Amino acid sequence: MINSPLSLEHLQYLREKYSSRQEGEEATEAFDDFIVNYTTSGANIDTTLKALIRFIHRFFGFEYVAIALRNEKDGLYRYVYSIGLPAEADSSYKKIAYSSSDLFDDATFPSVKICRFSRFYIAEKKPYKPGEESSYTRPNLLTLTRGHIDDMIEGDYIDIYLHKSPNDVMGYFELAGTRSGKLPEKGTIKKLELIAVFISRYLQNEHRGVR
Amino acid sequence: MTDAFDADKIAKAISERYSNVTISEDDRISDAIVVALEGKDSHHNRQGVMLENIVMIIHRFFNFKKIAIAIRAGDGYEYGKIVGFVKDGQALKISHQSLERIKEIQTEAGYCSKANIRIIISNENEKNRRNDCAQDEHANGDLDFENMSDDDMIYVFILAGHKDIKGWIELASPRDGKLPSSHTLHWISLIGDMMVPFIHSGTDAP
Numbered sequence: 001m002i003n004s005p006l007s008l009e010h011l012q013y014l015r016e017k018y019s020s021r022q023e024g025e026e027a028t029e030a031f032d033d034f035i036v037n038y039t040t041s042g043a044n045i046d047t048t049l050k051a052l053i054r055f056i057h058r059f060f061g062f063e064y065v066a067i068a069l070r071n072e073k074d075g076l077y078r079y080v081y082s083i084g085l086p087a088e089a090d091s092s093y094k095k096i097a098y099s100s101s102d103l104f105d106d107a108t109f110p111s112v113k114i115c116r117f118s119r120f121y122i123a124e125k126k127p128y129k130p131g132e133e134s135s136y137t138r139p140n141l142l143t144l145t146r147g148h149i150d151d152m153i154e155g156d157y158i159d160i161y162l163h164k165s166p167n168d169v170m171g172y173f174e175l176a177g178t179r180s181g182k183l184p185e186k187g188t189i190k191k192l193e194l195i196a197v198f199i200s201r202y203l204q205n206e207h208r209g210v211r
Numbered sequence: 212m213t214d215a216f217d218a219d220k221i222a223k224a225i226s227e228r229y230s231n232v233t234i235s236e237d238d239r240i241s242d243a244i245v246v247a248l249e250g251k252d253s254h255h256n257r258q259g260v261m262l263e264n265i266v267m268i269i270h271r272f273f274n275f276k277k278i279a280i281a282i283r284a285g286d287g288y289e290y291g292k293i294v295g296f297v298k299d300g301q302a303l304k305i306s307h308q309s310l311e312r313i314k315e316i317q318t319e320a321g322y323c324s325k326a327n328i329r330i331i332i333s334n335e336n337e338k339n340r341r342n343d344c345a346q347d348e349h350a351n352g353d354l355d356f357e358n359m360s361d362d363d364m365i366y367v368f369i370l371a372g373h374k375d376i377k378g379w380i381e382l383a384s385p386r387d388g389k390l391p392s393s394h395t396l397h398w399i400s401l402i403g404d405m406m407v408p409f410i411h412s413g414t415d416a417p
Protein backbone atom coordinates (compact mmCIF):
# COMPACT_ATOMS: atom_id res chain seq x y z
CA MET A 1 0.00 0.00 0.00
CA ILE A 2 1.51 3.29 -1.07
CA ASN A 3 -0.16 6.39 0.29
CA SER A 4 -0.23 9.87 -1.13
CA PRO A 5 1.81 12.42 0.81
CA LEU A 6 -0.04 14.24 3.61
CA SER A 7 -1.16 17.77 2.96
CA LEU A 8 0.99 20.60 4.29
CA GLU A 9 -1.84 21.54 6.65
CA HIS A 10 -1.91 18.00 8.03
CA LEU A 11 1.88 17.85 8.40
CA GLN A 12 1.87 21.19 10.21
CA TYR A 13 -0.78 19.90 12.61
CA LEU A 14 1.23 16.77 13.40
CA ARG A 15 4.43 18.77 13.78
CA GLU A 16 2.83 21.04 16.36
CA LYS A 17 1.14 18.18 18.21
CA TYR A 18 4.32 16.15 18.55
CA SER A 19 6.69 18.97 19.41
CA SER A 20 4.96 19.66 22.74
CA ARG A 21 6.57 18.43 25.96
CA GLN A 22 5.09 17.61 29.34
CA GLU A 23 6.76 18.64 32.55
CA GLY A 24 9.34 16.09 33.66
CA GLU A 25 9.78 14.58 30.18
CA GLU A 26 13.20 16.13 29.61
CA ALA A 27 15.10 13.41 31.48
CA THR A 28 13.48 10.45 29.72
CA GLU A 29 13.76 12.20 26.36
CA ALA A 30 17.45 12.88 27.05
CA PHE A 31 17.86 9.22 28.01
CA ASP A 32 16.35 8.21 24.66
CA ASP A 33 18.80 10.55 22.89
CA PHE A 34 21.65 9.09 24.95
CA ILE A 35 20.72 5.56 23.79
CA VAL A 36 20.61 6.62 20.15
CA ASN A 37 23.81 8.68 20.29
CA TYR A 38 25.96 6.28 22.29
CA THR A 39 24.86 2.71 22.94
CA THR A 40 23.32 1.95 19.54
CA SER A 41 25.68 4.08 17.50
CA GLY A 42 28.71 1.96 18.32
CA ALA A 43 30.52 4.26 20.78
CA ASN A 44 32.94 2.34 23.02
CA ILE A 45 32.19 1.55 26.69
CA ASP A 46 34.53 4.22 28.01
CA THR A 47 32.91 7.02 25.98
CA THR A 48 29.41 5.69 26.71
CA LEU A 49 29.82 5.48 30.49
CA LYS A 50 31.46 8.89 30.73
CA ALA A 51 28.53 10.33 28.76
CA LEU A 52 26.13 8.45 31.02
CA ILE A 53 27.41 10.00 34.25
CA ARG A 54 27.38 13.46 32.66
CA PHE A 55 23.77 12.86 31.62
CA ILE A 56 22.70 11.67 35.10
CA HIS A 57 24.57 14.55 36.74
CA ARG A 58 22.89 17.08 34.48
CA PHE A 59 19.31 15.81 34.40
CA PHE A 60 18.69 14.31 37.84
CA GLY A 61 20.04 17.07 40.08
CA PHE A 62 22.78 15.13 41.91
CA GLU A 63 26.02 16.85 42.83
CA TYR A 64 28.02 13.67 42.71
CA VAL A 65 27.56 10.65 40.40
CA ALA A 66 29.81 7.60 40.04
CA ILE A 67 29.75 4.17 38.47
CA ALA A 68 31.47 1.27 40.21
CA LEU A 69 32.11 -1.92 38.25
CA ARG A 70 33.32 -5.35 39.30
CA ASN A 71 36.73 -6.29 38.04
CA GLU A 72 36.26 -9.80 36.68
CA LYS A 73 39.87 -10.78 37.59
CA ASP A 74 39.82 -10.08 41.33
CA GLY A 75 36.05 -9.83 41.83
CA LEU A 76 36.36 -6.43 43.56
CA TYR A 77 34.15 -3.41 42.87
CA ARG A 78 35.89 -0.13 42.13
CA TYR A 79 34.71 3.32 41.10
CA VAL A 80 35.71 3.71 37.49
CA TYR A 81 33.89 6.88 36.42
CA SER A 82 32.77 9.80 38.56
CA ILE A 83 31.74 13.40 38.31
CA GLY A 84 31.29 16.13 40.87
CA LEU A 85 33.97 15.34 43.48
CA PRO A 86 36.98 17.58 44.17
CA ALA A 87 40.20 16.04 42.80
CA GLU A 88 41.50 14.99 46.23
CA ALA A 89 38.29 13.23 47.27
CA ASP A 90 38.01 11.66 43.80
CA SER A 91 41.51 10.26 44.08
CA SER A 92 40.73 8.72 47.52
CA TYR A 93 37.49 7.40 46.14
CA LYS A 94 39.04 5.55 43.24
CA LYS A 95 41.45 3.72 45.57
CA ILE A 96 38.55 2.07 47.40
CA ALA A 97 37.75 -1.54 46.50
CA TYR A 98 34.83 -3.52 47.87
CA SER A 99 34.26 -7.23 47.89
CA SER A 100 30.82 -8.65 47.13
CA SER A 101 30.34 -9.35 50.85
CA ASP A 102 31.09 -5.67 51.61
CA LEU A 103 28.36 -4.66 49.21
CA PHE A 104 25.54 -6.05 51.31
CA ASP A 105 27.25 -5.87 54.72
CA ASP A 106 24.46 -4.12 56.57
CA ALA A 107 26.47 -3.84 59.81
CA THR A 108 29.20 -1.71 58.16
CA PHE A 109 27.01 -0.06 55.52
CA PRO A 110 23.49 0.17 56.98
CA SER A 111 20.89 1.06 54.38
CA VAL A 112 17.20 1.19 53.54
CA LYS A 113 15.80 -0.43 50.40
CA ILE A 114 13.94 2.31 48.50
CA CYS A 115 13.09 0.65 45.20
CA ARG A 116 13.56 -2.61 43.25
CA PHE A 117 17.37 -2.44 43.32
CA SER A 118 18.14 0.88 45.03
CA ARG A 119 19.33 1.44 48.58
CA PHE A 120 19.58 4.65 50.61
CA TYR A 121 22.54 4.99 52.98
CA ILE A 122 21.69 7.41 55.78
CA ALA A 123 24.45 9.70 57.09
CA GLU A 124 23.38 9.31 60.75
CA LYS A 125 24.05 5.56 60.49
CA LYS A 126 27.64 6.30 59.36
CA PRO A 127 27.59 4.02 56.30
CA TYR A 128 31.34 4.00 55.64
CA LYS A 129 34.43 2.19 56.85
CA PRO A 130 36.90 4.00 59.16
CA GLY A 131 39.31 5.94 56.94
CA GLU A 132 36.84 6.46 54.10
CA GLU A 133 35.88 9.94 55.35
CA SER A 134 38.48 11.48 53.01
CA SER A 135 36.46 10.34 50.02
CA TYR A 136 33.61 12.70 50.95
CA THR A 137 33.32 16.14 49.39
CA ARG A 138 33.17 17.88 52.76
CA PRO A 139 34.31 15.38 55.44
CA ASN A 140 34.11 18.08 58.14
CA LEU A 141 30.33 18.14 57.58
CA LEU A 142 29.86 14.44 58.24
CA THR A 143 28.53 15.12 61.73
CA LEU A 144 26.03 17.69 60.48
CA THR A 145 22.55 17.39 61.99
CA ARG A 146 19.65 16.95 59.57
CA GLY A 147 17.52 20.09 59.75
CA HIS A 148 14.46 18.55 58.18
CA ILE A 149 13.47 14.97 57.50
CA ASP A 150 13.49 15.50 53.70
CA ASP A 151 16.95 17.10 53.61
CA MET A 152 19.77 15.31 51.80
CA ILE A 153 22.93 15.93 53.81
CA GLU A 154 26.65 15.19 53.53
CA GLY A 155 27.12 11.50 54.20
CA ASP A 156 23.79 10.43 52.63
CA TYR A 157 24.16 8.44 49.43
CA ILE A 158 22.14 6.18 47.16
CA ASP A 159 23.35 3.06 45.36
CA ILE A 160 21.46 1.65 42.39
CA TYR A 161 22.64 -1.83 41.54
CA LEU A 162 23.42 -3.14 38.07
CA HIS A 163 22.48 -6.80 37.85
CA LYS A 164 23.93 -9.43 35.57
CA SER A 165 21.29 -11.83 36.89
CA PRO A 166 18.96 -11.54 39.90
CA ASN A 167 21.67 -12.64 42.35
CA ASP A 168 24.73 -11.33 40.57
CA VAL A 169 25.62 -7.63 40.89
CA MET A 170 28.05 -6.40 38.22
CA GLY A 171 28.29 -2.83 39.52
CA TYR A 172 26.29 0.13 40.75
CA PHE A 173 25.58 3.81 40.33
CA GLU A 174 26.41 5.90 43.37
CA LEU A 175 24.66 9.22 43.86
CA ALA A 176 25.09 11.84 46.56
CA GLY A 177 24.19 15.45 47.27
CA THR A 178 21.32 17.11 45.48
CA ARG A 179 21.43 20.62 44.06
CA SER A 180 18.13 21.34 45.84
CA GLY A 181 19.51 20.04 49.16
CA LYS A 182 16.42 17.82 49.37
CA LEU A 183 15.92 14.07 49.00
CA PRO A 184 15.40 13.08 45.35
CA GLU A 185 11.85 12.50 44.12
CA LYS A 186 10.51 8.97 43.87
CA GLY A 187 10.22 9.40 40.09
CA THR A 188 13.94 10.17 39.89
CA ILE A 189 14.79 6.80 41.45
CA LYS A 190 12.32 5.00 39.15
CA LYS A 191 13.90 6.58 36.08
CA LEU A 192 17.41 5.76 37.31
CA GLU A 193 16.37 2.12 37.71
CA LEU A 194 15.13 2.21 34.12
CA ILE A 195 18.57 3.41 33.09
CA ALA A 196 20.26 0.80 35.32
CA VAL A 197 18.42 -2.16 33.80
CA PHE A 198 19.30 -0.94 30.30
CA ILE A 199 22.98 -0.26 31.09
CA SER A 200 23.35 -3.66 32.78
CA ARG A 201 22.27 -5.37 29.57
CA TYR A 202 24.37 -3.05 27.41
CA LEU A 203 27.49 -3.85 29.48
CA GLN A 204 26.84 -7.60 29.31
CA ASN A 205 26.49 -7.43 25.53
CA GLU A 206 29.65 -5.34 25.18
CA HIS A 207 31.63 -7.80 27.33
CA ARG A 208 30.38 -10.67 25.16
CA GLY A 209 31.13 -8.72 21.99
CA VAL A 210 27.44 -8.65 20.95
CA ARG A 211 25.93 -5.58 19.33
CA MET B 212 12.30 22.62 61.86
CA THR B 213 11.68 19.37 63.66
CA ASP B 214 13.43 17.97 66.69
CA ALA B 215 16.65 16.02 66.31
CA PHE B 216 15.98 12.90 64.30
CA ASP B 217 17.36 9.60 65.35
CA ALA B 218 18.69 7.36 62.61
CA ASP B 219 15.86 4.84 62.85
CA LYS B 220 13.22 7.55 62.55
CA ILE B 221 14.93 8.85 59.41
CA ALA B 222 15.20 5.33 57.99
CA LYS B 223 11.46 4.83 58.52
CA ALA B 224 10.61 8.18 56.94
CA ILE B 225 12.79 7.44 53.90
CA SER B 226 11.31 3.98 53.50
CA GLU B 227 7.80 5.48 53.55
CA ARG B 228 8.73 8.27 51.14
CA TYR B 229 9.88 5.83 48.49
CA SER B 230 7.17 3.22 48.98
CA ASN B 231 4.77 2.43 46.14
CA VAL B 232 1.66 3.48 48.08
CA THR B 233 1.28 6.67 46.07
CA ILE B 234 2.82 6.44 42.66
CA SER B 235 2.34 8.44 39.46
CA GLU B 236 1.33 6.93 36.11
CA ASP B 237 4.81 7.62 34.71
CA ASP B 238 6.39 5.81 37.65
CA ARG B 239 4.11 2.82 37.03
CA ILE B 240 5.22 2.79 33.40
CA SER B 241 8.90 2.94 34.46
CA ASP B 242 8.34 0.06 36.89
CA ALA B 243 6.58 -2.04 34.27
CA ILE B 244 9.38 -1.51 31.72
CA VAL B 245 12.00 -2.47 34.32
CA VAL B 246 10.11 -5.71 35.08
CA ALA B 247 9.65 -6.45 31.35
CA LEU B 248 13.32 -5.98 30.50
CA GLU B 249 14.84 -7.39 33.67
CA GLY B 250 13.44 -10.87 32.96
CA LYS B 251 14.59 -14.01 34.69
CA ASP B 252 17.70 -15.77 33.49
CA SER B 253 16.28 -19.16 34.23
CA HIS B 254 13.38 -18.68 31.84
CA HIS B 255 13.88 -20.70 28.66
CA ASN B 256 12.07 -18.16 26.49
CA ARG B 257 13.33 -14.88 27.90
CA GLN B 258 12.84 -12.92 24.68
CA GLY B 259 9.32 -14.25 24.16
CA VAL B 260 8.35 -13.27 27.71
CA MET B 261 9.87 -9.82 27.22
CA LEU B 262 7.90 -9.24 24.00
CA GLU B 263 4.72 -10.34 25.73
CA ASN B 264 5.38 -7.95 28.62
CA ILE B 265 6.12 -5.05 26.27
CA VAL B 266 2.89 -5.66 24.38
CA MET B 267 0.97 -5.71 27.66
CA ILE B 268 2.54 -2.40 28.74
CA ILE B 269 1.54 -0.75 25.47
CA HIS B 270 -1.95 -2.24 25.67
CA ARG B 271 -2.46 -1.26 29.32
CA PHE B 272 -0.86 2.17 29.53
CA PHE B 273 -1.16 3.50 25.99
CA ASN B 274 -4.57 2.18 24.99
CA PHE B 275 -3.87 0.58 21.63
CA LYS B 276 -6.11 -2.36 20.74
CA LYS B 277 -3.85 -3.70 17.99
CA ILE B 278 -0.18 -4.27 18.71
CA ALA B 279 2.38 -6.45 16.98
CA ILE B 280 6.12 -6.80 17.41
CA ALA B 281 8.28 -8.16 14.60
CA ILE B 282 11.87 -9.24 15.13
CA ARG B 283 14.60 -9.94 12.61
CA ALA B 284 14.83 -13.61 11.67
CA GLY B 285 17.29 -14.72 9.04
CA ASP B 286 17.10 -12.40 6.04
CA GLY B 287 13.67 -11.02 6.99
CA TYR B 288 11.40 -10.45 9.98
CA GLU B 289 8.87 -12.53 11.87
CA TYR B 290 6.14 -11.45 14.25
CA GLY B 291 7.11 -12.48 17.79
CA LYS B 292 3.96 -11.20 19.46
CA ILE B 293 0.59 -10.07 18.12
CA VAL B 294 -2.41 -8.75 20.01
CA GLY B 295 -5.73 -7.52 18.65
CA PHE B 296 -5.25 -8.03 14.93
CA VAL B 297 -8.27 -10.33 14.88
CA LYS B 298 -8.87 -10.62 11.15
CA ASP B 299 -5.33 -10.66 9.87
CA GLY B 300 -3.49 -11.79 13.01
CA GLN B 301 -2.98 -15.31 11.75
CA ALA B 302 -1.78 -14.05 8.39
CA LEU B 303 0.69 -11.76 10.14
CA LYS B 304 1.91 -14.56 12.36
CA ILE B 305 2.90 -16.82 9.49
CA SER B 306 4.14 -14.01 7.29
CA HIS B 307 7.83 -13.39 6.83
CA GLN B 308 8.41 -9.72 6.07
CA SER B 309 11.30 -8.90 3.83
CA LEU B 310 13.82 -6.18 4.49
CA GLU B 311 12.62 -4.48 1.29
CA ARG B 312 9.07 -4.29 2.68
CA ILE B 313 10.35 -2.60 5.85
CA LYS B 314 12.36 -0.09 3.87
CA GLU B 315 9.19 0.60 1.89
CA ILE B 316 7.30 1.33 5.13
CA GLN B 317 10.13 3.57 6.31
CA THR B 318 9.82 5.71 3.23
CA GLU B 319 6.04 5.54 2.84
CA ALA B 320 4.24 8.88 2.91
CA GLY B 321 3.49 9.75 6.51
CA TYR B 322 4.86 11.68 9.43
CA CYS B 323 8.04 10.99 11.33
CA SER B 324 7.78 12.41 14.87
CA LYS B 325 11.17 10.93 15.85
CA ALA B 326 13.84 9.01 13.97
CA ASN B 327 12.34 5.66 14.97
CA ILE B 328 8.63 6.53 14.59
CA ARG B 329 6.50 6.67 11.46
CA ILE B 330 2.80 7.58 11.49
CA ILE B 331 1.04 6.41 8.34
CA ILE B 332 -2.39 7.86 7.61
CA SER B 333 -4.37 5.90 5.04
CA ASN B 334 -5.68 7.64 1.92
CA GLU B 335 -9.15 6.42 2.87
CA ASN B 336 -8.99 8.22 6.21
CA GLU B 337 -7.76 11.38 4.54
CA LYS B 338 -10.66 11.22 2.03
CA ASN B 339 -13.25 10.59 4.80
CA ARG B 340 -11.86 13.48 6.81
CA ARG B 341 -12.42 15.87 3.91
CA ASN B 342 -15.95 14.51 3.31
CA ASP B 343 -16.83 14.85 7.01
CA CYS B 344 -15.54 18.39 7.04
CA ALA B 345 -17.58 19.31 3.96
CA GLN B 346 -20.75 17.90 5.54
CA ASP B 347 -20.23 19.33 9.03
CA GLU B 348 -21.68 22.84 9.16
CA HIS B 349 -19.88 23.50 12.48
CA ALA B 350 -16.44 22.57 11.15
CA ASN B 351 -15.92 25.99 9.54
CA GLY B 352 -13.61 24.38 7.03
CA ASP B 353 -11.30 23.04 9.76
CA LEU B 354 -10.27 19.45 9.20
CA ASP B 355 -10.24 17.10 12.19
CA PHE B 356 -6.76 15.62 12.08
CA GLU B 357 -7.09 13.95 15.47
CA ASN B 358 -9.02 10.84 14.49
CA MET B 359 -7.20 7.63 13.66
CA SER B 360 -8.97 5.10 11.43
CA ASP B 361 -8.51 1.34 11.54
CA ASP B 362 -6.22 1.53 8.52
CA ASP B 363 -3.89 4.12 10.02
CA MET B 364 -0.72 2.66 11.51
CA ILE B 365 2.15 3.70 13.72
CA TYR B 366 5.49 1.94 13.33
CA VAL B 367 8.16 2.20 16.03
CA PHE B 368 11.41 0.85 14.62
CA ILE B 369 13.89 -0.94 16.85
CA LEU B 370 17.08 0.48 15.43
CA ALA B 371 20.62 -0.57 16.23
CA GLY B 372 22.33 2.36 14.58
CA HIS B 373 20.61 4.29 11.83
CA LYS B 374 20.48 1.48 9.27
CA ASP B 375 20.29 -1.76 11.24
CA ILE B 376 16.60 -2.55 11.85
CA LYS B 377 16.30 -5.21 14.56
CA GLY B 378 12.52 -5.16 14.40
CA TRP B 379 9.56 -2.91 14.95
CA ILE B 380 6.43 -2.35 17.00
CA GLU B 381 3.24 -1.95 14.97
CA LEU B 382 0.36 -0.04 16.56
CA ALA B 383 -3.21 0.56 15.41
CA SER B 384 -6.75 1.21 16.69
CA PRO B 385 -6.41 3.34 19.81
CA ARG B 386 -9.38 2.83 22.15
CA ASP B 387 -10.49 6.46 21.89
CA GLY B 388 -10.03 6.52 18.10
CA LYS B 389 -7.63 9.44 18.40
CA LEU B 390 -3.97 9.91 17.54
CA PRO B 391 -1.74 9.14 20.54
CA SER B 392 -0.48 12.08 22.58
CA SER B 393 3.05 13.35 22.35
CA HIS B 394 3.61 11.85 25.81
CA THR B 395 2.54 8.38 24.59
CA LEU B 396 4.77 8.47 21.52
CA HIS B 397 7.63 9.70 23.64
CA TRP B 398 7.33 6.64 25.93
CA ILE B 399 6.88 4.18 23.05
CA SER B 400 9.91 5.59 21.26
CA LEU B 401 11.95 5.08 24.44
CA ILE B 402 10.65 1.51 24.79
CA GLY B 403 11.68 0.77 21.18
CA ASP B 404 15.18 2.14 21.74
CA MET B 405 15.56 0.40 25.11
CA MET B 406 14.68 -2.96 23.54
CA VAL B 407 17.71 -2.93 21.23
CA PRO B 408 20.26 -4.73 23.48
CA PHE B 409 17.58 -7.16 24.68
CA ILE B 410 16.74 -8.43 21.20
CA HIS B 411 18.69 -11.31 19.77
CA SER B 412 18.13 -13.01 16.47
CA GLY B 413 19.55 -16.45 17.20
CA THR B 414 23.19 -15.90 16.31
CA ASP B 415 23.87 -13.58 19.24
CA ALA B 416 21.69 -15.23 21.87
CA PRO B 417 23.07 -15.01 25.42
